[in-house]
Amino acid sequence: MDYSRSLMATLPELVLSLGSLALMLVAAWGGKASTRAVGWASVVVLAGAGIALIGPASYAGEVFHGLYRADAFAAFAKVLIFAAAAVCIVIAPRFFEQGDGDSLHPEYPVLILLSSAGMGMMVSAGDLLTLYVGLELQSLAAYVLASFMRRDQRSAEAGLKYFVLGALASGILLYGVSLIYGFSGTTQFTGIAIAYAGGHSLGLLFGLVFVFTGLAFKMSAVPFHMWTPDVYEGAPTPVTTFFASAPKVAAMALGVRVATQAMGPAAHDWRQIVIFASLASIIFGAVAAIGQSNIKRLLAYSSINNVGFALIGLAAGTQEGVAAVLFYLTIYIAMTLGSFLVVLQMRGPDGEPVEGIASLAGLSRTRPGLAAALAIFMFSLAGIPPLLGFFAKLAVFGAASDAGFLWLAVMGAMASVVGAYYYLRIVKTMYFDDAAPAFAPTGSRVEQGLIAVIALFISPAGWPALSWIEAWTGAAARSLF
Numbered sequence: 001m002d003y004s005r006s007l008m009a010t011l012p013e014l015v016l017s018l019g020s021l022a023l024m025l026v027a028a029w030g031g032k033a034s035t036r037a038v039g040w041a042s043v044v045v046l047a048g049a050g051i052a053l054i055g056p057a058s059y060a061g062e063v064f065h066g067l068y069r070a071d072a073f074a075a076f077a078k079v080l081i082f083a084a085a086a087v088c089i090v091i092a093p094r095f096f097e098q099g100d101g102d103s104l105h106p107e108y109p110v111l112i113l114l115s116s117a118g119m120g121m122m123v124s125a126g127d128l129l130t131l132y133v134g135l136e137l138q139s140l141a142a143y144v145l146a147s148f149m150r151r152d153q154r155s156a157e158a159g160l161k162y163f164v165l166g167a168l169a170s171g172i173l174l175y176g177v178s179l180i181y182g183f184s185g186t187t188q189f190t191g192i193a194i195a196y197a198g199g200h201s202l203g204l205l206f207g208l209v210f211v212f213t214g215l216a217f218k219m220s221a222v223p224f225h226m227w228t229p230d231v232y233e234g235a236p237t238p239v240t241t242f243f244a245s246a247p248k249v250a251a252m253a254l255g256v257r258v259a260t261q262a263m264g265p266a267a268h269d270w271r272q273i274v275i276f277a278s279l280a281s282i283i284f285g286a287v288a289a290i291g292q293s294n295i296k297r298l299l300a301y302s303s304i305n306n307v308g309f310a311l312i313g314l315a316a317g318t319q320e321g322v323a324a325v326l327f328y329l330t331i332y333i334a335m336t337l338g339s340f341l342v343v344l345q346m347r348g349p350d351g352e353p354v355e356g357i358a359s360l361a362g363l364s365r366t367r368p369g370l371a372a373a374l375a376i377f378m379f380s381l382a383g384i385p386p387l388l389g390f391f392a393k394l395a396v397f398g399a400a401s402d403a404g405f406l407w408l409a410v411m412g413a414m415a416s417v418v419g420a421y422y423y424l425r426i427v428k429t430m431y432f433d434d435a436a437p438a439f440a441p442t443g444s445r446v447e448q449g450l451i452a453v454i455a456l457f458i459s460p461a462g463w464p465a466l467s468w469i470e471a472w473t474g475a476a477a478r479s480l481f
Contacts, residue, residue, distance in 0.1 A: 008057035009070035012049040012078060013120045019045030020113035027106035035106045039089050042109035046086045046116065053078060059479075062126055066188045069126040069257075076326055076476040077123040077253040080333055084245035085116045087337055087450065092238040094444050095344055095353075096149075108148060112242065115141035119250035123257065128177045128187040131254065135173070135218065138247060139166050145242065146235045158234030165217070165227045173214025179207030189262035197265035208263055212273050215258065218251035221311065222280035225304050229288075232300035237353065240296055241340035244303050245333050252310055252329060256322055259314060260480050267317045274315045275408060281308030282412055286419035294355050295343055298422060299336070302381060305419050306332050312412050313396040316403035323470075323477035324399040330469055331392035331458075335380050338454035341447055342374045347440040354439070357426060362435025370439075371430045373455040378427050380458045382420035388458050391466060 007014065023038050023045070030037070052058070053075045060070045089109045096104030114137060121134025143166065147159020181187050183203035184195035196204060217224040232240045259270055285305025292298040310332070313324035345367075346354045364371040380389030393416060397409035442448070456462065 005057070005060060006063035006068070008055075009060040009063045010068055010124075011052040011057060012082075013117050013124075015045060015049040015052050016113050016117035016120065019048070020110050020117065023106070023113070024110050027110060030106065032105060035104055035108075036093060038106035039093060039109045042089050042113050043086045045113060046082045046089075049116070049120075050079060050082045066190065067127045067130045068121075068124050070124060071476075071479040073253070073257065073322075073326075073476040073479045074120075074124040076472060077249055077329075078120055080249045080329060081116055081119050081123070081246045084249070084333055084337060085112050085242065088112060088238050088242040088245070091241065091341065091344060091447055091450075092236075094442070094447070095236065095238050108145070111141045111145050115145070115242075116246065119246060122250045123253040125254065125257065126189050126261075128180065128189075128192075128262075131258070132170075132174060132177060135254070136170065138250060139170065139218075142166075142243065142247065145239045146231055148239060149236050152234075152236075154234035155236060158231045161227055161234075162231045169214050169217035169224065172210050172217075176207045176210025176212075176214060179203055179210065183207065189258070192262045193264055196263055204266070205269060208266060208270055209273065211258065212255075212270060215251060215255045216277055219248065219255065219307050219311075220304055221277040221307050222284045222304060223277075225281070225284070228304060229297045229300040232303075233294055233296045233355075237296070237340065237344055240299075241337065241344075244299065244336045244340065248303065248307065248336075249329050249333065252307070252314075252325060256314055256325055257480065260317070260322065271315055271317060274311050275405075278308045278311035278315055278408070279411060279415070281305060281311065282415040282419070283308075286415055286422075289419070289422045292422070293357055295346070295357050295360075295426075296355055298357065298426075299339055299343070302339075302419075302423075303336070306336075306381070309393060309396055309412060309416070312405075312408060313399050315408060316399045316405060318399065318403050319477045319481045320402060321396075321399040322480055323473040324395040326473040326476055327395045327469060328392040330473070331380075331388045334454050334457055335377050335389060338373065338377045338451060338458065339381070341451045341454070342370060342377065344447060345370055345439060345442050345451075347442065349437065349440055351440055357429060359436050359439075360426060360429050361433035363430040363439075365435050366438035370451070373451050375427045375430065376455045376458055378423040382423040383416050384420070386460045386463075388462055388466070 026034055027038050058070050058075045062069055089112055118134045118137030125131040143163045146162045147156050149155035183201050184192050220228040263270055281304050285301045289298050289301035310325050310328045313321045348354045380387035383390050383393040400409040
């Protein structure tokens, strides 16, 4: 085996791992005074990991005897993951300083780097063991991040719930891995695919169910969504932003790779699970969000709803379906980051975070620019043209229809009408309700700049980028087939 070729293929993860270890030492020696330096250095490390994706090494195929796969699919997912992680590091200092000046420590960006390294392994997994190690590296860092505000009861509760339910999901996934290994004799995706193609086995079928159960928890797909609203509400807002973006991409990309490469011959079996999870997530996410009064809980149910739409593309089981999933994730990441950036602007006169939807009343008159940006994000999440969220839904519905699942696309489109209600309710609150007390000015040009850029990207001004995204997602999907 050519170790130099293998190491070059895993260079993004090496950059993240070595960078996080070095910054951990800086944090230990520099203490809290090094927080900002470590944060910006972490962004540089993520940029370096992204640069490491450029070149033939990132498309080397199988390395380390099939444990790791470097291809266009993994590279595309990693770009989304690293970009979302960098945004979540940049927006953290102001939130923690205004809420509790003793809450932000230099370990925060280091944990995000370690979590990103785990997500990189997840999307490049070519073996069930690599899958599990990457998933656990991501999860262990996430458990700490959820409870990062130690003095806040909601944050501690969120971390505990996430840890307990995450450990249960990991156990279920590991049991499925053990079943698949026992009945196929291998943990590598290529060997597992051969075993599934060789005929139906009850053990392999049970293994498939348990593995998809564990992955559904990481995606927060119904019926394994129970942790999402509580954790999203209790975790610090920058952490919630992270949970709603990068790990979602990693979990969806991992699910796509397992379904198409490891269990491709068993598509008839896993498609039933995916279709149920898809429709259940869309309907439950839409209905449960209607009565929410907390903006973070509403966005939690919105994330469940959006996972359901992405799963429609996976249910197609085709190259076009995989490309549609990646296209949807790209637009979803932008919409989610933009929405949570607006939530970060919600501060009362005393500087404390405000999360009630009622506090958005009359925002169009007190902060017209912020209201316009949030309206764009809400309309786009609802799938209303001509915003990019409409094209994302159109892509997954088109892939399902072309694969012979027109009924699934129709049901998804009908359910999206229900989901549009709670998005439009926020717009109505901002533009037609009596004005609530104005939010305190943030003075953060970085956050305001990010909101403006993302809003422009989601608007018709982002149409020229659609052809580039479609070409890149198509190339990424082809690398799996």
